[in-house]
Amino acid sequence: MNLFSFMSYIYLLSSSSDGLTRGSVVALAGFLVVLFILALLVVFITLMSGTLSLFEKKESKTEVMPSKELLQSTPEEKPGDGPTIAVIAAAIAAFESGGKLPEAPSPGFKIKKIRRLY
Amino acid sequence: MELLNSLSETIQKLWNNSGFTGGHWTQYVMIAVAFILFFLAIVKKYEPLLLVPIAFGILIANIPGSGVINMDFYDPDFIQSMGYSEGTSFAYRELLSTGGLVDYLYLGIKLGIYPPLIFLGIGAMTDFGPLLANPKSLILGAAAQVGIFAAFLGALALGGFNLGEAASIGIIGGADGPTAVFLTKTLAPHLLGPIAIAAYTYMALVPIIQPPIMRLLTTKKERGVVMEQLREVSKTEKILFPIIVTVVVSLIIPDATPLVGMLMLGNLFRESKVVERLKSTASGEMINIVTILLGVSVGATAVGTSFLRLRTISIILLGIFAFIIGTASGVLFGKIMYAVTKGKVNPLIGSAGVSAVPMAARVSQSEGQKANPKNFLLMHAMGPNVAGVIGSAVAAGILLALFG
Numbered sequence: 001m002n003l004f005s006f007m008s009y010i011y012l013l014s015s016s017s018d019g020l021t022r023g024s025v026v027a028l029a030g031f032l033v034v035l036f037i038l039a040l041l042v043v044f045i046t047l048m049s050g051t052l053s054l055f056e057k058k059e060s061k062t063e064v065m066p067s068k069e070l071l072q073s074t075p076e077e078k079p080g081d082g083p084t085i086a087v088i089a090a091a092i093a094a095f096e097s098g099g100k101l102p103e104a105p106s107p108g109f110k111i112k113k114i115r116r117l118y
Numbered sequence: 119m120e121l122l123n124s125l126s127e128t129i130q131k132l133w134n135n136s137g138f139t140g141g142h143w144t145q146y147v148m149i150a151v152a153f154i155l156f157f158l159a160i161v162k163k164y165e166p167l168l169l170v171p172i173a174f175g176i177l178i179a180n181i182p183g184s185g186v187i188n189m190d191f192y193d194p195d196f197i198q199s200m201g202y203s204e205g206t207s208f209a210y211r212e213l214l215s216t217g218g219l220v221d222y223l224y225l226g227i228k229l230g231i232y233p234p235l236i237f238l239g240i241g242a243m244t245d246f247g248p249l250l251a252n253p254k255s256l257i258l259g260a261a262a263q264v265g266i267f268a269a270f271l272g273a274l275a276l277g278g279f280n281l282g283e284a285a286s287i288g289i290i291g292g293a294d295g296p297t298a299v300f301l302t303k304t305l306a307p308h309l310l311g312p313i314a315i316a317a318y319t320y321m322a323l324v325p326i327i328q329p330p331i332m333r334l335l336t337t338k339k340e341r342g343v344v345m346e347q348l349r350e351v352s353k354t355e356k357i358l359f360p361i362i363v364t365v366v367v368s369l370i371i372p373d374a375t376p377l378v379g380m381l382m383l384g385n386l387f388r389e390s391k392v393v394e395r396l397k398s399t400a401s402g403e404m405i406n407i408v409t410i411l412l413g414v415s416v417g418a419t420a421v422g423t424s425f426l427r428l429r430t431i432s433i434i435l436l437g438i439f440a441f442i443i444g445t446a447s448g449v450l451f452g453k454i455m456y457a458v459t460k461g462k463v464n465p466l467i468g469s470a471g472v473s474a475v476p477m478a479a480r481v482s483q484s485e486g487q488k489a490n491p492k493n494f495l496l497m498h499a500m501g502p503n504v505a506g507v508i509g510s511a512v513a514a515g516i517l518l519a520l521f522g
Contacts, residue, residue, distance in 0.1 A: 020274050022281075023281065024271060027267035030267055030520070031264060033512075034260050037371065037512050038256040038257060038259060038260040039260070040370075041362075041363060041367075042254060042257065045355075048355060048358055048362065049250065052355055056352065
């Protein structure tokens, strides 16, 4: 039984009574249907927003490309971290200007890495 | 002497053909009504975009002898007497042979073309962001539709109106002109003039009608509630919203599809950002042109001889009753939300659920600011306001499905 069969059922139920009673039933049912549809939309919108916000969070977690501003910043360095962002930034600057690369702070630091990052 | 007689005859002929003779007193009353509407629109600046063309339509239709519109073409009895088959909506042969400009313009109403086109433009102009940020405001949009069903019952209780007529009168409570026109042209085309004029006039009078009701039903403390800032809504949400609403509403109430569908199409133009030309046309020249055509045609239907009847006065009174009940129920639902959320929702935003975008939201804002100068309710009220547009279109769809 769909919504309109239900509405028709209510309408038929009240068809034997006078116009006002019938109108009252129709008015009540009509308002309830408006309320139901808009409440349904509330549910859909909430579900949509919730689902999208989950995806947005995932996307932000997988964001790997560092921005230029980040590259130029000097975050806290820990010993043994390898080439830090600040060193990479300095390397890029040197590479751009055609100058010599700064000395690598760890053995794993190679020019190839710089190129790829850049 | 002969020359004088000829001159006198010519002047007599011109006088007899002029609008000063043969006019009915009702036409002069309607001309006075047109002047009142001009005053409201031009001096008071109440909805001038709507009231100026409507008032002008009333004016030209009531000039005695102007005959700018012939409503007989759309009268079921006339259509039948001309030998048309059952279900023919207008006497097209007579219209084509003797119809004038306004007769043709009226076809846009009769065939239900203008209201969906207006909705297309409204959709292209409306930001549903506040509604998406606070989806609960849809409930306030639904609550304000109580006025529609209360006036429907009121019309039946008053007597003299059938179910279709009562439904058309009730829709005035939705405070949505295009929806009122859309429903009435199907359920009670003979009442289109009074219903459309009542709907548009009350929409224009929102700043006068609503504030006393809002103040009566709320305390100063409630009116002064400052609501939390709305969250930011993503582009994806805004794009998905019109599609979801169209699918959900159209599946449940197919009769609401022309209105809701066009509203959402316009909004998709706006939010998708890939059809900027279509969006600017829909929200610019197209809606302006259709507003002119709709306004003039609606105004022209209010010919004094058929308009000024006791039934019209009943319709006008029932219309304001619908409006008051709609506003009150919106505010009362707002008060329920205030209680449930422990004072986080300002009940004033409930009154904006009666549509009349954005006038009703502005009234919520100004009333909130009167109670607390630091209160900015406009964006919060826009949620129920645009929800009211969807709610009244859904209500119209339901009434069409039941009585159409």
